[in-house]
Amino acid sequence: MIYLEVPKKLRMLVNQARQTADHVFRPISRKYDRAEHDYPVELDMFAAIMDGMNDALEDGGAGSGKLRQGKKDSSQIQNGINMTTVLGLAELCRGDVGLSLTLPRQGLGNAAIAAVANDEQLARFGHKWAAMAITEPGCGSDSAAVRTTAIKDGDDYIINGEKIYVTSGERADAVVVWATVDKTLGKAAIKSFVVEKGTPGMEVTRLEKKLGIKASDTAAIRFNDCRVPRANLLGTEEVNIDKGFAGVMQTFDNTRPVVAAMAVGVATASIERTKELLKEQGIDIDYKRPAKLSSYIKAEVYRMEAELEAARLLTIKAAWMADNGQPNSIEASISKAKAGRVANDVTLKCVELLGTVGYCEDELLEKWARDSKILDIFEGTQQIQQLIIARRLLNKSSSELK
Structure with a gap:
């Protein structure tokens, strides 16, 4: 069973x-x-804090605990890297979401690596700072509609x-790129590739100007005959029509509770x-009344605190299930949907309740x-x-169901 207090070891x-x-994030926010x-x-100098949070349990970055690593025996409850990351990021985002996202070696791509990488790949990439590249112009939230291609050429793949x-x-050591190995086979042919910084053919074309999280860089990247080793x-290289792209989608089972935790953190603040x-x-x-x-x-x-507590508990549940070997796809989506909406509602309502005090830059509330x-959104x-929850x-x- 889930114990709702913070685990003693964490x-x-x-x-x-x-x-x-x-004492670090808010003063420079x-x-x-x-x-x-x-x-x-x-x-x-503070990146070591998150490294320690991860290394205290197992290798990997944000949300990197593998479902297959969780213990199946219900009598041996485990609070692993998923719970650690969720609890840690919720606190860090009380300070600044953008700064939390730009901590070295804590990229969302690390979750993709840990979700589907083999042992050799974990050894090579586990401690690199990895970004994740999914979205493309014109395909938005439909991850299955990616048009970036990865064509096999001997022992390499050529990405365009x-x-x-x-x-x-721009800042990460590597980027996990989602690309299709065969456009005719639909989403089943989508695979993820680790492209290391400096690889010929990979170019950061621009950095976006954004509404928020400005401390975090958000890049557009072009791949032009970018040659990546098969390794x-x-x-797996196999394209399994029946399984679809469940392997790469498993990444979201780890990262969605992480984003939910960020939302819980900023709403709490x-x-x-x-x-x-x-x-x-x-x-x-x-x-009293x-x-x-x-x-x-x-x-x-009172209403906002009740909504926030619901979001927090849903997030903890999704992370706990991942650490304990329980499939959590629906819970990951529920936690992310709830927490994302609650964070928007709470932060805007706080600005509203405080009027000019909340709206001006004298306070971090407007930020x-x-x-x-x-x-x-992300x-x-x-x-x-x-839609995912309804389908399941x-x-x-x-x-x-579209």
Whole structure:
């Protein structure tokens, strides 16, 4: 069974993440919000914190615990890398989501590597900073519609295509690229390849200017006859029509709870700061009266805290299932859908409740509201998550329920 308190062995690591958020991220948060695309050099020394959080349990980066590594014996409960990453990032994102995303060696591509890589690949790539390149111009949230190709040529694959919105695409040591090995076979032919920085034929063409998470670089990358060793293909070369692209999609079972945790973190920060500012104005959130008998402001804070707690518990459940060998695809989508929506709702409502105080740059509340929007978009939009959940609950295929 799931125990809802923070596991004893993780409390020190969670506390370290909280201290980093409060004393490292927040003091430089506004600086890198204004200086978009500048690399936060202050983070280099703190990357070891997240490395320690991962290495304390097993190799890998954010959300990198493999489902197949979880223990099947229900009498041996395991809190592994998934739980560690979720709890740690929730705390770090109380400080700054963009800075959390740009910590060296904590890229979303690390989750893809750990989800489907073999032991030899884990040894080569496990400690590299890996970005993940899925989205393409014109294909948006439909991961199965990728048009980037990877054509086999002897012991190599030649990749051609363009990827956009690649988080840490310029700064990372490698990029995990989703490409099709045969366009005629549909989504079953989509494979993921590790392309290391500096590989001829891979070019960062631009960095995006964004609404939020400005401390994190978001790149567009073009691949022009980019030759990648066959050994860099993650998972099997075989194209299995029946299985589809379940192997590469397993990545999302790990990364969606990670994004949910980020959303929980930024929403937590907003509520905490709102309560502090309200208290300064004589509005103390004391929980002495039920919401229906309280003022509008107090009732809204109670509602937001209830929604946040629901999102937090769903996120913990999805991570716990991954660590304990239980298929969590539907729970991963539920946690991401709930937490992403809650983060948007909570951060904007906090700005609204505080009026000009929340809207101006004197407080980080307006920044948190801008940062929160991406958490409802990347790793699958709110609408995509609801569609995935509906398909699984109704046992419908993607062709049957669009």
